[in-house]
Amino acid sequence: MIKRQIVIVGGGFSGTALAIQLLRQNNDQVAITLIEPRDDLGEGVAYSTQDPAHRINVPAARMQLSEHEQGDFDRWYRQQPAFSADPASLCQDGAVYPQRRQFAKYLRAQLRHALQGSSVSFQHIHDYARDYRDGYLYTERGAHYPVDQLVLAISHPAPVIPSVFEGVSADANVVTDPWQPHALTSIDKDACIAIIGTGLTMSDVVASLRRQGHRGRIHAISRRGQLPRSNLSGPSYPEYRLSPLSPSPRTVREWLKYVRQNVVIAAQQQLPWQVVVDDVRRQGQAIWQQFDLAEQRRFLRHLRPWWDVHRYRIAPQVARVLADCLASSQLQIHAARLRAVYRVADQFALTLDLRRGGTKKLLVDNIVLTTGPAHQQLIASQPLLTSLQAQQLITPDPLGLGIAVNAQSQAITPAGEVNTRLFVVGPAARGRFGELMGLPQVADHAQSVAMQLVNRSYQPISERCPHDVQ
Known part of the structure; x- marks a missing residue:
C-alpha cells in the first residue's frame, strides 16, 4: 500500500x-x-x-x-x-x-x-x-x-543586526546572538555591559551572567524601558472570566478600556491583574480575528509592547534575579533610542536619546543584542x-x-x-x-x-x- x-x-x-x-x-x-x-x-x-x-x-x-x-x-x-x-x-x-x-x-x-x-x-x-x-x-x-x-x-x-551596529557587529566584544552556545562565557566578570532590548531574552541574559558570577554594571536599553512582569508566586487564585459586556468591544481602544475595567473589578475581589490577562489570552485568537487589518496594525503599532510585557511573563526565580540586580543598581534600565555606537579605545561609546528628553552617553566593554528573532x-x-x-x-x-x-x-x-x-x-x-x-x-x-x-x-x-x- x-x-x-x-x-x-x-x-x-x-x-x-x-x-x-x-x-x-x-x-x-x-x-x-x-x-x-x-x-x-x-x-x-x-x-x-x-x-x-x-x-x-x-x-x-x-x-x-x-x-x-x-x-x-x-x-x-x-x-x-x-x-x-x-x-x-x-x-x-x-x-x-x-x-x-x-x-x-x-x-x-x-x-x-x-x-x-x-x-x-x-x-x-x-x-x-x-x-x-x-x-x-x-x-x-x-x-x-x-x-x-x-x-x-x-x-x-x-536576529537582524540593527543598522546602528553595522560598524561594530564583527567585533569580538559584541554578541549578536546570545542563543549561540557559550556566547556569554568570554565576557569578563567585571566588564560593563550594554544589553540592547529589555524583554524575555534580556532577562535570560542577566540570569546567565548572574549565574556566572558577573560583578560589573549592566545597562539594558529599549525605547520604552519596559521589563517583563513576573508570574504569580504565592496563593493560588481562581480562574477569572471577563465581565459580560454587550455589545462586545470591537476596536483595540475599546478592548483596552474593557481590560482596564476588568483589572479594577478583579482588584475589588482581591484578584491580581494577571488573572485578567490570562483570560484575555484564552480568548486571544477570537479577539484577534474579529479585528480588521487596520485595527490589527493599530494594536501592533501602539499596544503590542505593553501586551508583551504583561502576557509573556517570567519565572519567579528569574524575576528575583532581576529585582536583586535592580536593587543593587548593578542593573540599570534606560528608556531610550540608541542613536550611535562607536569604538573609543578599548570600549564602546553609546549615545542614547532618552524617552523623556535629553541625551545620555554610556561607555561599556561589551554589547549583547537581545532584540529577538x-x-x-x-x-x-x-x-x-x-x-x-x-x-x-x-x-x-x-x-x-x-x-x-x-x-x-x-x-x-x-x-x-x-x-x-x-x-x-x-x-x-x-x-x-x-x-x-x-x-x-x-x-x-x-x-x-x-x-x-x-x-x-x-x-x-x-x-x-x-x-x-x-
Whole structure:
C-alpha cells in the first residue's frame, strides 16, 4: 500500500508536537518524515539552551500537548531525577518552573511513547530542507523525499543586526546572538555591559551572567524601558472570566478600556491583574480575528509592547534575579533610542536619546543584542521558504509576522489562492491567529493541523505523477 507522505520541516516544539499528534491518530495510511538537522527533537531556539538559569516562563502545570492532558508535564517532571537535583525549581506556592531543557526532554519522551503505540511510519532526517519542486523536497545533502502534504514548522529566524551596529557587529566584544552556545562565557566578570532590548531574552541574559558570577554594571536599553512582569508566586487564585459586556468591544481602544475595567473589578475581589490577562489570552485568537487589518496594525503599532510585557511573563526565580540586580543598581534600565555606537579605545561609546528628553552617553566593554528573532525576515531566512516564495506558493502575511495562511492553516499564494497541500504550524501562522507564541496555544494549533492532515484524502505523489529524480 502506498502511503500518504506528510513531510514536516522543523523539529522544534511546533514540528515535534505535530508529529506526536499525527502518531496518536494512528492512521496507517500515513507516513511522516520530519526534517530537522539537530540530533534531538523538541528543542528549537526556546528549549535547546543548556544554561540552568533558563527556566520555563509559566508553571509546569500549564504546559501540555493537548487540553485534556492538563498538568501532564508537571506530573512527569516531578518523577524525574532532575526535580530532586534542582530544588530551586519549586516555589513556595508548590508550582514548579523547571530548567527549559527539561521540557524538550518531556517532548521526546512523549514522542517515544507515541511511536510505541502507533503503526504510523516515522523518520527523522538529520538534514536541512533546501528546495521543493515537482512534489519532492530536496535537502542540503542532496537527498529527496516525496511530498503529498508539506508542513512548515519554521518559526524563529536569527536576529537582524540593527543598522546602528553595522560598524561594530564583527567585533569580538559584541554578541549578536546570545542563543549561540557559550556566547556569554568570554565576557569578563567585571566588564560593563550594554544589553540592547529589555524583554524575555534580556532577562535570560542577566540570569546567565548572574549565574556566572558577573560583578560589573549592566545597562539594558529599549525605547520604552519596559521589563517583563513576573508570574504569580504565592496563593493560588481562581480562574477569572471577563465581565459580560454587550455589545462586545470591537476596536483595540475599546478592548483596552474593557481590560482596564476588568483589572479594577478583579482588584475589588482581591484578584491580581494577571488573572485578567490570562483570560484575555484564552480568548486571544477570537479577539484577534474579529479585528480588521487596520485595527490589527493599530494594536501592533501602539499596544503590542505593553501586551508583551504583561502576557509573556517570567519565572519567579528569574524575576528575583532581576529585582536583586535592580536593587543593587548593578542593573540599570534606560528608556531610550540608541542613536550611535562607536569604538573609543578599548570600549564602546553609546549615545542614547532618552524617552523623556535629553541625551545620555554610556561607555561599556561589551554589547549583547537581545532584540529577538526577525520575524519579518522569516521567508528570506530559509532557502526552502525563498524557494516556495519564488514559485508563488507562499507569501508573507500582511502584517509581516510570518506566512499568510487561511483559517485552516493552509498557505495562501501571492494571488490569494489557497494551497491545499501546504500547511503552516506554530508562530509563523500568527498573522492569522494572533495568539500563537506561547503554550498552550501552539500545542492546540498543532493538534488542529494534525486533525486536518489525517482527515483529508489525497492521491499519493507516486500515483499522481511518477517522477524519476536524478
